[in-house]
Amino acid sequence: MNIQENFCPKCGGPTTNEGICDKCLAESIDWIVAEQRVVCTFCPTCGSMKQGNTWSDATPNRELLAEELALGALKVHPDVENLHFTVETYEPSPNRTKCIIHAEGTLYGIPVQETREVLVVWKKEQCDRCSRLSGGYYEGVIQVRATDRTPDIHERSRVESIAYSVEDGLQESGERLSFISRIDDIKDGVDVVISSHHIGDLITKQITNELGGKTTRHPKLIGEREGKKLYRITYLVRLPRYRRGDVIEIKNKYYEVRSVESGTIKVFDLQEGIMNVVREDDSYRIIGNVRDAEYAAVSFIDGDMAGILDPKTFMPITIPAYPWLHLSEGMDVRVMEDRENERIFPVG
Structure with missing residues (x-):
């Protein structure tokens, strides 16, 4: 043995340090400390969790949350390397979860391992939202x-x-x-x-x-x-008085309301097939809404007229075949009835 070697004053073994050896140093340090009890507050109504003074809607798995809380209750020496945890949990009562933590690592090159226990207490408290709702x-x-x-x-x-x-x-x-x-x-x-x-x-x-x-x-x-x-x-x-999709009569012509804004109505001219803007006026007669239109099959086309079966009586009638409709025999067309004028007309 070289006389210049250092000796550990605790165990007498050789050491490269000026003080005690790594083994004795590792054994003398309480390298992991755990809080024995952790309280977790949750809302029994909606399951939200309280962190500090703030509620969160996160509702994680209770077992995983208990492990996370238990690990968060640990304080580990900064010199520990290759740290690894395994956690066992069991519930001694409905509002308690005991977590047994097995920790392993190396401290100054020396393998170390410890076991710590953390008790997670589940505390019920109505959250701010549920409190307001119930009140x-x-x-x-x-x-x-x-x-x-x-x-x-x-x-x-x-x-x-x-x-x-x-x-x-x-x-x-x-x-x-x-x-x-x-x-x-x-x-x-x-x-x-x-x-x-x-x-x-x-x-x-x-x-x-x-x-x-x-x-x-x-x-x-x-x-x-x-x-x-x-x-x-x-x-x-x-x-507004007029809804989107309402069919209104203005001067014996029919229009579909597309929007109502600032005293004006954007309408679709059901005869010409073009958009237009008219002044909002309570005098326009509402025929109905295009949501209530019924389908009828076109049986023939004769110039600017088309033949269909009345959706209610199934009697053959004719309706205008406006160019914008692009009607053809066999296709379906939506129609509405103007009961006041006893007239059926197409809406597209």
Whole structure:
């Protein structure tokens, strides 16, 4: 043995260090420490998890989450290399999960291994969203009405679909407190009760973009929170008298309404086959909506007239064969009935 070699003062063996050898150093260090107890708060209603003071909609597998929480409760010495964990879990009670962690690695070139236990406690607490839902909290009501009529089944259905679609988009983007409390289908229209002004703005904008009309806002001061004034807003969405797809009569000609904007109506001339713009006027007679048109087979073409069977009586009748329709024998054409004038006409 070289007299110049260093000796470990603890075990007496040779060492390349100036102090104790790597083996004794590794044995003297408590290289892994674990918190004995970890509390995880979750909402029993929707399953969302609480991290700090923030709720998250993430609902991971309970066993995998317990392993993740247990590993997060470990503190490992920075000099440990080649670290590897295996975790065993079991539940001593419905709100407890015990995690047994087997850790292996190398410390200063010496293989080390330890076992630690972490108890995960599952704490139930109603989340902010479910608390507001159960308490009937709301910040606004969207009242969907129509001018000189009541919204039809199609419009009511679209309002509901638009509202839930906007809600889904906001929830997916992380706006947990923007939700729909309820939707009431009433005689005069539809009422959408909402939890935030943001979701109200988005829903009303999309409704008017698709169904037309305009929105007015009527805020009411209801109190203060943290020095800020709180308002509850009533959104009145007034759908236009004429719906998209309505067929109207103007000066003994028929037009299909394509959109209503700022006092004007974009229409499709069902005789000429061209787009036009007319002034919005309450005097136009509504024949019906193209959604209610019926199909009839063309039996013959004779110049500017076409023969079909009346969809209701199955009696042979003739209708105008406008050039834009490009009718031919055997094809189907959509037709509507003007009951007041006892006339059946094509709509495309």
